[in-house]
Amino acid sequence: MIQEFNAGEAGAKTHVLMIGVGGYPFLKGGTSVKQQFPELEDLGQLTSPMASVVSLYEKMVEYNTKNVWSKKLGSIEILLSPPPGSAPVLPGLNIENASLANIHKAYFSWKARCDQDEDNVALFYYCGHGFQKKYHFLLADDFGAIPQNPWLGAFNFDDTRDAFYSCKAKTPIFLVDACRQVTLRMLESDLTVPPIENPSLFNPEESKNHLTLKATASGQSAYGKKNQPTYFVQAVISGLDGLVARQDENDDWLIETSGLCTNIHMLLELINSKQSFKQRCQIACGVPTDIIKRKDAPIAWLEVSCTPDEALALAGLTCVEDIDVETGTLSRIPMVDKWKLNVKAATYKLGATFQAGDNFKNNTKKASLIPPFKKVKLVCK
Structure with missing residues (x-):
């Protein structure tokens, strides 16, 4: 055929x-x-x-x-x-x-x-x-x-x-x-x-x-x-x-x-x-x-975690594109595992927030994602 x-x-x-x-x-x-x-x-x-x-x-x-x-x-x-x-x-x-x-x-x-x-x-x-x-x-x-x-x-x-x-x-x-x-x-x-x-x-x-x-x-x-x-x-x-x-x-x-x-x-x-x-x-x-x-940006892999490691289990994580905010904010409730996303290549604002009394600091960070992947750690101490 x-x-x-x-x-x-x-x-x-x-x-x-x-x-x-x-x-x-x-x-x-x-x-x-x-x-x-x-x-x-x-x-x-x-x-x-x-x-x-x-x-x-x-x-x-x-x-x-x-x-x-x-x-x-x-x-x-x-x-x-x-x-x-x-x-x-x-x-x-x-x-x-x-x-x-x-x-x-x-x-x-x-x-x-x-x-x-x-x-x-x-x-x-x-x-x-x-x-x-x-x-x-x-x-x-x-x-x-x-x-x-x-x-x-x-x-x-x-x-x-x-x-x-x-x-x-x-x-x-x-x-x-x-x-x-x-x-x-x-x-x-x-x-x-x-x-x-x-x-x-x-x-x-x-x-x-x-x-x-x-x-x-x-x-x-x-x-x-x-x-x-x-x-x-x-x-x-x-x-x-x-x-x-x-x-x-x-x-x-x-x-x-x-x-x-x-x-x-x-x-x-x-x-x-x-x-x-x-x-x-x-x-x-x-x-x-x-x-x-x-012409359109391809999908790449993004991995988000926190330092110190124990902060990740308590962190609420967010990810929003820095320019095209209309795409909306991705979020994740506190979990032990690292956050792995498949998103288009772009610059993102990544954030980690904590409940009062968690003893970790909220933090945001910009990260430029290009293929194939990027690993980002948010410093929360």
């Missing part, structure tokens, strides 16, 4: 290819299991890819409606393989399954669209099972269809990405939301998994504005809650929404490739601050370029 946008308008475009593989018919829990693979016995069905692709797709369309793409949205192509028993995903769209043959076809179709203008943005997103040996292998939904060599249902992402650099588009963005673990059997064998396209020796270098974000480090897992978007795609979306924005000389707010690179780990921490693991991404970034450009 190729959905076109802004077809009648000239100029460079953003072309998107998204692949979500949650249903694997030949793996544990699948509908066509032929045999179990001893080294992959725990490999089964996934629910996060469906939710992740849907959340990212909806954002792509929202940005088009708000006209904030730096290069107008040109097309979105989606391949999805839901796990057995899933509810319909993106009803009304004619979406093909993510078999290896369909992935090959979609890749070359997407690359051809991107190749039409050097100023095009090419955005690739994959969510599903992955493994890492020398190269990062991503699994199509027909992985395991041939039990004697299940890897015939996978492709070598790293070489495929390098092959894409022959495309004229100067801004290819690859978001790979998959594990990178390795099994003992993989280490014991001389495993070769071909790419979708072989890299050309005549195009050995990355595209000028390239960006690759892998959701996790080599040998590690990527994470997400059941039936919810992965932590990685939530972090990416929060960045695109404005948490990595900077303001240029024209007062436009820019979301740039370098902003995602620099802040991806901070974004992951904000999405899931109580994680018992440290999901570390692999990052490769070329010359910074903007992806989103917006």
Whole structure:
């Protein structure tokens, strides 16, 4: 399914290819299991890819409606393989399954669209099972269809990405939301998994504005809650929404490739601050370029607390924008936890007030909030 946008308008475009593989018919829990693979016995069905692709797709369309793409949205192509028993995903769209043959076809179709203008943005997103040996292998939904060599249902992402650099588009963005673990059997064998396209020796270098974000480090897992978007795609979306924005000389707010690179780990921490693991991404970034450009101020995170610490439990807190007072005052009754707000980037008046006899002083303070976040302590002693 190729959905076109802004077809009648000239100029460079953003072309998107998204692949979500949650249903694997030949793996544990699948509908066509032929045999179990001893080294992959725990490999089964996934629910996060469906939710992740849907959340990212909806954002792509929202940005088009708000006209904030730096290069107008040109097309979105989606391949999805839901796990057995899933509810319909993106009803009304004619979406093909993510078999290896369909992935090959979609890749070359997407690359051809991107190749039409050097100023095009090419955005690739994959969510599903992955493994890492020398190269990062991503699994199509027909992985395991041939039990004697299940890897015939996978492709070598790293070489495929390098092959894409022959495309004229100067801004290819690859978001790979998959594990990178390795099994003992993989280490014991001389495993070769071909790419979708072989890299050309005549195009050995990355595209000028390239960006690759892998959701996790080599040998590690990527994470997400059941039936919810992965932590990685939530972090990416929060960045695109404005948490990595900077303001240029024209007062436009820019979301740039370098902003995602620099802040991806901070974004992951904000999405899931109580994680018992440290999901570390692999990052490769070329010359910074903007992806989103917006006039309105983006949302940022604000954390308000008091010093000394014991004052916070007794403080009534307020937050009001310094200029646009018509937006109203936000307030919070005394609580032990720090006050965390998601508000637009602006200058705020923050206040702490106490009841008579609390032995702490009322205080107000101005704070300028710019993405991604700011922590403010009100001195109340």
